[in-house]
Amino acid sequence: MTTDLLFHHIDELLTGGDQGVLYDASVAFAGGRVRWVGPSASAPVARQIVDCHGLVGLPGLVDCHTHALFAGSRAEEFQRRLAGASYTEILEAGGGILSTVKATRAADLERLRSLLHRRLEAMLAVGVTSVEVKTGYGLNPATEQRMLEAMISTGSPVEVLPTFLGAHAVPAEYRGRREDYVEQVIRQQLPRCAPLARFVDVYCDRGAFTLDEARAILEAGVAHGLIPRIHAEQVAHTGAAAMAAGLGATSADHLEQLDDAGVAAMARHGTVAVLLPGAMLYLKDPPPPVAALRAAGVPMAVSTDFNPGSSPVRDLWTCATLACLRMGLRVDEALLGITRNAGRALGRDDLGWIGPGSSADLVLLAPPPGEPAELAVLVQYLGGHRAHHLVKAGRWLIRDGVRQDALAAGAGGGE
Ligand SMILES: [Zn+2]
Known part of the structure; x- marks a missing residue:
């Protein structure tokens, strides 16, 4: 040969x-x-x-959970949080995710493409060759679609796997009308976005979308041919990880509040646990139940959750180390977490x-x-x-x- x-x-x-x-x-x-x-x-x-x-x-390293496409800066909010402001106070003052939504809606396709391209170059420099990127800073049909169009046309050699996350937050114009917003996600955003995306994701948690809303959105996404994934059990236990596992989700992500039933459901369905030590560090969250996941044989991936608010971390190597220090992974588990198991979280057996x-x-x-x-x-x-x-x-x-x-x-x- x-x-x-x-x-x-x-x-x-x-x-x-x-x-x-x-x-x-x-x-x-x-x-x-x-x-x-x-x-x-x-x-x-x-x-x-x-x-x-x-x-x-x-x-080539695989970063399987990022919000790497966003406009604007949250540096001022970071300083306010250091000075003692709570996440809720910041949100009520129009900050948090909604300030990124405002800036992202104002950015045209060329601007979004260039922002993502530059961030992918920085990730590539440390050895990352495949990156999942989520929408969720548009929260209306036109901007969610524009985010996906930017993702699939960056011109970067880094492979981008796009996720539709219209249910990331309730936009300001739907304040107090969450049910109406869920309806808009399903009836207007999904039909436009599904042809451009690989996954459908929902932020299901206390203060975000409920278990029933998350199920309805994931099922609608599956009907459009998307693979479900979920932000689950980060702030409070909701049962979202077990629900998504039952729908065939390739991964459930965050999991700080995951219970034994959730671990068992993920093991049964082969759902990958995506651990996000950057967000855990910035939000001062407790660690996810790594020992229980390991004992049940749930594959564990490690990702950056790169975003401008709760995890301004784009270096996957840093997250591998933090997963060991703050979550209790072994070195071999952290290495498989940024390679093979991250590929599995994306439903990609070749990565x-x-x-x-x-x-x-x-x-x-x-x-x-x-x-x-x-x-x-x-x-x-x-x-x-x-x-x-x-x-x-x-x-x-x-x-x-x-x-x-x-x-x-x-x-x-x-x-
Ligand atoms: Zn996330």
């Missing part, structure tokens, strides 16, 4: 698949796909060889692992200066890691630390 491109002698490689973690490993690409992965000693012949001594490797049949996404990183090239070091240190080499769908995005214009990996030879 002759391959196009061989990443040779990777000190430690997380495959995310059956081969687990390999030492002195190699990955071979051919025709823009992963053709082979295994120990360097038995690597196939390749037209081009990249020596990876001193580097660690992982599948977050490396092997024949996976997407050809690979990141190689150097450890912090003076440290050994071990995966655990990248979780031990809090953030600040940059991709040394990055390949997405078989194309070079970063090579020797330099951003590339999507050249085919192994270009110059092969198919």
Whole structure:
């Protein structure tokens, strides 16, 4: 077998698949796909060889829960909260999510596209190759649709998986008329947005949408061909995680207040638990029941929840570390949380692992200066890691630390 491109002698490689973690490993690409992965000693012949001594490797990272498309700034609100203002006080003064809604409604398609593109570039720099992005700052049919149009036309090499989240908050013009707003989400927003999205999501919690409203919106989304997911059990226990699991949700996210019945329902339906340590840190929430999720065999993913209010954190590596420090994950769980299990949360069996049949996404990183090239070091240190080499769908995005214009990996030879 002759391959196009061989990443040779990777000190430690997380495959995310059956081969687990390999030492002195190699990955071979051919025709823009992963053709082979295994120990360097038995690597196939390749037209081009990249020596990876001193580097660690992982599948391209997957950030499976973000609100990365928004306009405006919430820095002033951050300072007010530090000074003691409550979330409710800020919301009643027109702040919080609704201030982001105001700014996002005022942004045209070109502006939204450019904002998201720049944020995706920052995420790509640390090794992220697939990002889920939610709507929910439009809260009317035209802006929700415009957000999705921006997501699917960024021109970024980072793969964007779009989620419709019209039920993120009740907009100011529907204040006191939540039922009418739910009706608008189902009858007007969904038909326009469903063709552009992959998932339907609802913020179901005390102070947000009720369990019955969430069920109605998710069922309507499923009828439009969308995959359900849910913001569940963050502020109060509502039963939303079990409800969504029963509807076939690929994930339930947040889960700080999840009970044993919710854990059992998620285990039964194979629903992924998406843990969001950034929001937990900023909102001073208690940790989710990680020990119970682990004991029940619920797959756990870790994501940034990147948003301008409760989690202004776009570095997935930082979240992997926080998930260990603040939630009790092990290092191996955190690593699978930002790769394989994040792909599962998105219902994508080809993302977050490396092997024949996976997407050809690979990141190689150097450890912090003076440290050994071990995966655990990248979780031990809090953030600040940059991709040394990055390949997405078989194309070079970063090579020797330099951003590339999507050249085919192994270009110059092969198919
Ligand atoms: Zn969220």
